Amino acid sequence: MSQEPLSRKEREDRLIAAHMEIHLRWGRITKADDWEFVREWDDEGIDQGLKECVGQLQFEKAASTVKAVFKTIAIAFGVLGVAGLLLFGIKQLLALPK
Numbered sequence: 001m002s003q004e005p006l007s008r009k010e011r012e013d014r015l016i017a018a019h020m021e022i023h024l025r026w027g028r029i030t031k032a033d034d035w036e037f038v039r040e041w042d043d044e045g046i047d048q049g050l051k052e053c054v055g056q057l058q059f060e061k062a063a064s065t066v067k068a069v070f071k072t073i074a075i076a077f078g079v080l081g082v083a084g085l086l087l088f089g090i091k092q093l094l095a096l097p098k
Contacts, residue, residue, distance in 0.1 A: 011046050012038055018053035025060055 016035040023030045
């Protein structure tokens, strides 16, 4: 199973799509027309830009996963802590002599 190398047009399109995905993650709205300057780059620049863009996307996806895990742990710790304090307080109230 051999992979054919991508044409220049396909690499440009992938680079533009990767840049747009990064900007969407950052909350910036961009259009494909905003990236027309990529068409002026040489092949080496496109390859380097694509490699950097894909690396940035992988890093941000991993970082967002780690952030979500820590956020979930913090919320669970808080909920269990409050629940434990409530149960302990109720137990203490029930143990008071009448």
